[in-house]
Amino acid sequence: xxxxxxxxxxxxxxxxxxxxxxxxxxxxxxxxxxxxxxxxxxxxxxxxxxxxxxxxxxxxxxxxxxxxxxxxxxxxxxxxxxxxxxxxxxxxxxxxxxxxxxxxxxxxxxxxxxxxxxxxxxxxxxxxxxxxxxxxxxxxxxxxxxxxxxxxxxxxxxxxxxxxxxxxxxxxxxxxxxxxxxxxxxxxxxxxxxxxxxxxxxxxxxxxxxxxxxxxxxxxxxxxxxxxxxxxxxxxxxxxxxxxxxxxxxxx
Amino acid sequence: xxxxxxxxxxxxxxxxxxxxxxxxxxxxxxxxxxxxxxxxxxxxxxxxxxxxxxxxxxxxxxxxxxxxxxxxxxxxxxxxxxxxxxxxxxxxxxxxxxxxxxxxxxxxxxxxxxxxxxxxxxxxxxxxxxxxxxxxxxxxxxxxxxxxxxxxxxxxxxxxxxxxxxxxxxxxxxxxxxxxxxxxxxxxxxxxxxxxxxxxxxxxxxxxxxxxxxxxxxxxxxxxxxxx
Numbered sequence: 001x002x003x004x005x006x007x008x009x010x011x012x013x014x015x016x017x018x019x020x021x022x023x024x025x026x027x028x029x030x031x032x033x034x035x036x037x038x039x040x041x042x043x044x045x046x047x048x049x050x051x052x053x054x055x056x057x058x059x060x061x062x063x064x065x066x067x068x069x070x071x072x073x074x075x076x077x078x079x080x081x082x083x084x085x086x087x088x089x090x091x092x093x094x095x096x097x098x099x100x101x102x103x104x105x106x107x108x109x110x111x112x113x114x115x116x117x118x119x120x121x122x123x124x125x126x127x128x129x130x131x132x133x134x135x136x137x138x139x140x141x142x143x144x145x146x147x148x149x150x151x152x153x154x155x156x157x158x159x160x161x162x163x164x165x166x167x168x169x170x171x172x173x174x175x176x177x178x179x180x181x182x183x184x185x186x187x188x189x190x191x192x193x194x195x196x197x198x199x200x201x202x203x204x205x206x207x208x209x210x211x212x213x214x215x216x217x218x219x220x221x222x223x224x225x226x227x228x229x230x231x232x233x234x235x236x237x238x239x240x241x242x243x244x245x246x247x248x249x250x251x252x
Numbered sequence: 253x254x255x256x257x258x259x260x261x262x263x264x265x266x267x268x269x270x271x272x273x274x275x276x277x278x279x280x281x282x283x284x285x286x287x288x289x290x291x292x293x294x295x296x297x298x299x300x301x302x303x304x305x306x307x308x309x310x311x312x313x314x315x316x317x318x319x320x321x322x323x324x325x326x327x328x329x330x331x332x333x334x335x336x337x338x339x340x341x342x343x344x345x346x347x348x349x350x351x352x353x354x355x356x357x358x359x360x361x362x363x364x365x366x367x368x369x370x371x372x373x374x375x376x377x378x379x380x381x382x383x384x385x386x387x388x389x390x391x392x393x394x395x396x397x398x399x400x401x402x403x404x405x406x407x408x409x410x411x412x413x414x415x416x417x418x419x420x421x422x423x424x425x426x427x428x429x430x431x432x433x434x435x436x437x438x439x440x441x442x443x444x445x446x447x448x449x450x451x452x453x454x455x456x457x458x459x460x461x462x463x464x465x466x467x468x469x470x471x472x473x474x475x476x477x478x479x480x
Contacts, residue, residue: 079277088268110261117264121271123412125278126344139345143414198263226262 066134074129087133088117094134095141102145107233108152115144156240184242191241192234199234202227207235281411284340284347291336294403295430298396302437311438320369325436327362331355332429336404339422343411352418355425362429366448386450392438393454396431397424401462405469416470417463424462428455 069087076084092113099112119140127136192203205216206227213224220227281287334355341351404423413419432451 076275077278077280079275081272081275084275085268085272088271092264110264113264114267117267117271119412119414121274123345123414126281126411128280128283128344131346136346140414143345223262229261 062134066132069137070129070133073124073127073133077124077127077129088120091117091120091137094137098138098141099145102142103149104145107236108145108148112141112145112148115148116141119144188238188242191238195234195237198222198226198230199237202230203234203238206231284337284344287340287407288333288337291340291404291407291426292333295332295400295434298399299434299437302434306438320365320372321436324362324365324369325433327358327365328429329433331358331362332426332433334358335422335426335429339404339408339419339426340411342415342419342422343408343413345414349415349418352422355422355429359425359429366451370448386447389435389447389450390454392435393428393431393451394458396434397427397454397458400427400430401458401466405462405466408466409470413470416466416468419470420462420466421459423466424459425455427462428458431458 069090072080072083072087072090076087095113095116096109099109099116102112104112116137120137123140127133192200192208195203201220201222202216205211205219206213211219213227216222216227217224222230282290338351338354341347341354342349401424404427405420408419408423431454435451
């Protein structure tokens, strides 16, 4: 996999960060459209350079990227779609970094990215091009990540936990166990039905109907990797909702 | 420093395509201080309406104004402006949460003046609290706070605040403090305990309603949903 972006560590510009140790340092990597700048970076950051020179170079490069994104966002406010698409694409790695720094796990990061992009779209009139775009984006990401984590925590606390294993290992022919099994099956069906569309589709086509990835991909029109990701997320969601016990080997 | 593969999921790519396709030029929001000035102009507009009503009904006001009323009204007016300013600042994502503290000194002065007036009124047998006046004060502050709250919510909503609760509380404080200031123009009152109780109750109720309703109104309908 080719990666041109270079993670840049530095202090953010949002004032509240000073109040929290978790906000002390933020990192972001720079997306595809700013690759040219970072291609020059190895030459700039030579081993013989003093540490302060390193950080100066990074700071200068970061400022250059910020200026470019700021200019692109200002153009996007005027209706320039190409500039806007550039901004959105370059936002993604920055948002991922900040979301991870806020504590979002690998499964939640893409959700945070989508939430941030949607928020940015709705709030684009409120951006002031005389201020740092990256600081503005970072602040939005922090808040969206916190919102998502809170939502997940609330959902986890609200839902009843029961092990998935009951469905597999309940005694056969035992009326009580059958009743429990039936109840668990109903709960599982309800939990599957409550999944987001993409995840439900993946569970139904891959796990329940036992289609191959290729067949499932043809049927749903989604890529194999998307199906795998959705299935993985769905299983994780169901485990959380149904009790959090690993169901080894049950899901291909 | 660690590198990571920069790859977008197909969902994110599609979302970026959809958002770009939906792009329309937008008018940038004015800076918060200017929006606070616009808000103040709206309050002054309402004040002019009240003065016109006063002239029409030929009300000349109380012959003798309590010495604590004018300073109290000034403090509440400053509280209102600063609360509105802070609400506009906080409605932007990259502004410090410390802006929420901006109206507090003026608010403390307002409360202190009211408290002093209240103590003075208790010592002065000439000042009498009456229950009908309590309800009149309350009703007028509520009536004035409704359009002011609506104006604040409409103005703040454009920024799509990500901190709806503090913004709504500050907006409610701005509206109720402005209402308490404008009350001076239409309704004679003094620092009697019941009058002050009515002001306090009005502020609490307006702030509470704004916090309950305002936060929801700050989230406009969105055409886009996260993809699974």
